Amino acid sequence: AQKITQTQPGMFVQEKEAVTLDCTYDTSDPSYGLFWYKQPSSGEMIFLIYQGSYDQQNATEGRYSLNFQKARKSANLVISASQLGDSAMYFCAMRAGETSGSRLTFGEGTQLTVNP
């Protein structure tokens, strides 16, 4: 069974500073993918970034980067130069196994608040 753990129910950061949101995962499959989503207060789910288990480099997408530590089974999201619009709920999710359309397992999320 797969499991995602997000241990920070809430995080606060000052505008323009960087913030790290933690995600640890558990799976026995050697092949898996990790995803991060953002859910603003308006409710939609927005895909941010993907990291594959065989990727040699950490994924980056604009101000988002993933600190992927395979041995520790962690995939922390780093947001650089935080903006007020980054205030939202952030979910880490994992897809495990070779089945390409297989389900995602989600963590419970971290509520990020960016202070001016």
Next chain:
Amino acid sequence: DAGITQSPRHKVTETGTPVTLRCHQTENHRYMYWYRQDPGHGLRLIHYSYGVKDTDKGEVSDGYSVSRSKTEDFLLTLESATSSQTSVYFCAISAWGREQPQHFGDGTRLSIL
């Protein structure tokens, strides 16, 4: 944005009534999913589909059924709604490929009184 439309966006109904939520996509993706989102639980998978007429259960499938008669439509039915099924329901779609993210609809807020 991925072309995903959920309907209705909001619904209030009474315990014991049947409810059907619709998810419509214009992306021609093979995979479609239904999730529910409740405080403290993140998103939990109800059912998913890997092709027309091909569906499977997720982790919280009791009390729900699904149908997919066309690639573009995935229906979620609550046969006899209960108050515990009050939730926000999300549909998602995904292309083939392990690295492909799921893209979500805007959600349906369902209240069962």
